[in-house]
Amino acid sequence: MLENIRENSQGMIAKVILGLVMLTFAFAGIGSYTNSVDTSVAQVNDVKISQADFEKAYQNQRNRMAQQFGDMFDTLSADANYMANFRKGVLDNLINEKLIDIAADDLALRVSDERIKTTIREMEEFQVDGKFDNNRYLALINQAGFYQSSDFRDYLRVEMTRRQLNQALLASEFSLPYQEKQLTALQNQKRDIRFASISAEQFKADVEVTDQDINEYYQNNQTRFQNQEKIKVNYIALSVDDIAEKVEITQADLEQYYQQNIAKYQQKEQKRFSHILVEIGDDEAAAKQKISDVLAKANAGDDFAMLAKEFSADTFSGENGGDLEWIEPGVMEEAFDEAAFALTEVGNISDVVETEFGFHIIKLTEVKAEHVKAFSDVKDEIELVVSKQKAEDKFFELQQEMARLSFEFPDSLEDAADAVGLEVKTSEWLSRFGNIAPFDNAKVIDVAFSDLVVKERLNSDIIEVNDSLAVVLRANEYQAENIKPLAEISEQIKSMLIAEKATQKAQNVAQELLNAFNTGTDITEQLASVNASFEVKTDVARYGAELDSNIVTESFKLPHPKSGNKSATTVTMSNGDIALVELQAVKEGESSVSPNFSQQQTQQLAQSAYKSFVDVLREQAKITQRELVVSAE
Structure with missing residues (x-):
């Protein structure tokens, strides 16, 4: 049907x-x-956070976590409590951002259009050979989901405004020398301890776990034993790069491109200038007289560079003899441009020029004649461009054919693959997150798990992964999300319960020993009965000690020992064993501060101040939240 x-x-x-x-x-x-239904997930004062904004932030954060932690995150995401906290964290971040935006607006913080333009032009991501490339800029922002350059500018303006407020808060923090010394002394403090480790393993033989215990644990913790939804797909992938390797290019193609795009290889005449600036200040007549006197000296043959060092108010260029380096038309003010580029011979000096900065005299110091790169010098470069252009044209043609055939013959990829010269490949098992390219693309994964592919078992529509890659896929094998049967994991649960109960028995024994120890009883024999004895460790450092980290942490929490009073506790070690720990002595650390410590401490204080600022904003704001629903889950 x-x-x-x-x-x-x-x-x-x-x-x-x-x-x-x-x-x-x-x-x-x-x-x-749609407008009659409020789909927002939260409201901060009068500003709403939409479900779409939350979904986007949620998926972005999931992708980052999946890439960073791989299979470990798949395990974590099976825990309903963990994911509930995960979603809450995403929403909290969005709320904090809105609070910062509102605060920045109240403080009238602004980022000018010129600042935005300069920032974009200076971003390395948009540069080719050290220069801003508009085509690269547009391609990258489109790939990132900004289909209008104004959308990206608006996004950048918001981020830069937030950064203004952030940096203002961070820059206001500082740490005092005595605080740094105190903190350094604490960090360098060392302690003498002794501890006895009570193994939980020895109690396992006496632990009884019934079928009922196992079944109850299984029923109460099913999310821990959940198989994630997975799919293998057959797919064909059409790539501009692959097509480019097979494209045939003639010498005539290259020469034609060279002639049609000769302007790209033409280096226009360039001019280098020096100038001397006299600021107008409160007395315009005096400034005008001063620049006229300097001009007279320059025209009389005085060294222009020395005059610039002595008289120019532009101290930066003045230190370099007034040198402004190579200037393109349109960079300086219109009056400056007109006067500068009217100079034709090296050594020519302009008349006095007035701009908003003051009075200038300008000298032409060097000229590079117009130059056209020879075809032989740019042939390799042109070959790459032409091959890509032809490949893109062919890519579009084949893409249409691939889309048509995969739709007309929806039960197989073979017809489409044969028509465009591709091989049908099969992916590894794919999950919702953490896949390798091209399956790390959200569009591809959404289609892979769509009803069309999973339930109807038909070819997908063509998916444009980016401007140079298109894929079509169909299901090969599908594994629905499910709970592992009890029979499969019964032994695993039994082992977990035995370990938990054994650790609890070890904890009970350790607590009894601690109680006796605190009363002054010699517990040597009692420790021996559970195969334990005290081990002494001196000069234990707060960081980097060759001991179980939990023992070290508890050791530095214990109060200083006093005459007649024990300073001891029990602690669960990383391996599940229980340790009885006694603090015997505290040795004060050196208070010498390293050169970088002050900066690190200031950064920590600044981060704390920023968090406190956001906390205050949250307390003062009216924030309402609704139940979070994630459509992808």
Whole structure:
């Protein structure tokens, strides 16, 4: 039936019906429905955070976590409590951002258009050979989801405004020398301890775990034993790079491109200038007289560089003899530009020029004549460009053919693959997150787990991963999300319960020993009965000690020992054993401060101040939150 629907959907009647449906929505107004329903997940004062914004932030954070932690994150994401906290953390971050935006607006913080433009031009991501490249800029922001350059500028403006407030808070913090010495002394402090480790293993033989215990644990912790939804897909991938390797290019193609794009290889005349600036200040006449006197000296043959060092208010260029390096038209003010580029001979000096900065005299110091790169010098470069252009043209043609055939023959990829010269490949098992390219792309994964692919077992529509890669896929093998059967994990649960109960028995024994120890009883024999004895460790450092980290942490929490009073506790070690720990002595550390410590301490204080600032904003704001729902889960 589905095949019939697909075939009939190409008919004129179907298209007319589809058109009428679209017109119905257009005139009735889809917005009248969506606008009547509040789909926001939170509201900060009068600003709403939409479900779409939350979904985007949530998926971005999941992707980052999956890439960073791999399979470990798959395990964590099976825990419902963990994911609930994860979603809450994403929403809290969005709320904090809105609070910062509101505070920045209240403080009238702004980022000018010129600052935005300069920042974009200086970003290394958008540069080719050290220069801003507009084509690269547009390609990268489109790839990132900004289909209008104004969208990216707006995004950058928000981020830079937030950074203004952030940096203002961070820059206001400092640490005092005595605080740094105190903290350094604490960090360098060492302690003498003794501890006895009581192994939980010895109690396992006496632990009884019933079938009922196992079943109850299984019922109460099913999310821990959940198999994630997975799929293997067959796919074909059409790539511009692969096509470019097979494209045939003639000498005539290269020469034609060179002639049609000669301007790209033409280096226009360049000019280098020096100048002397006199600021107008409160007395314009005096400034005008001063620059006239300097001009007279320059025209009389005085060294222009020495005059610039002596008289120029532009101290930066003045120290370099007034040198402004190579200047392109349009960089300086219009009056400056006109006067500078009117100079034709090296050594020419302009008349006095007035700009908003003051009065200038300008000297032309060097000229590079116009130059056109020879075809032989740029042939290799042109070959790459032409091959890519031809490959892109071929890519578009083959992409249309691949889309048509994979739709007309939805039960196999072979027809489409043969027509465009591709091989049908099979992926590894794919999950919702943490896959390798091209399956790390959200669009590809959404289609891979769509009903069309999973349930209907048909070819997907063509997926444009980016401007140079398109794929079509179909299901090879699918594994639905499910809970592992009890029989499969019964022994695993039994081992976990035995370990937990054994650790609890060890904890009970350790607590009894601690109680006796605190009363002054010699517990040597009692320790021996559980195969333990005290081990002494001197000069234990707070960081980097060759001991179980939990023992070290508890050792530095214990109060200083006093005459007649024990300073001891029990602690669960990383391996599940229990340690009885006694603090015997505290040795004060050196208080000498390293050169970088002050900066590190200031950064920590600044981060704390920023958090406190956000906490205050949260307390003062009216924040409402709704139940979080994630459509991808």
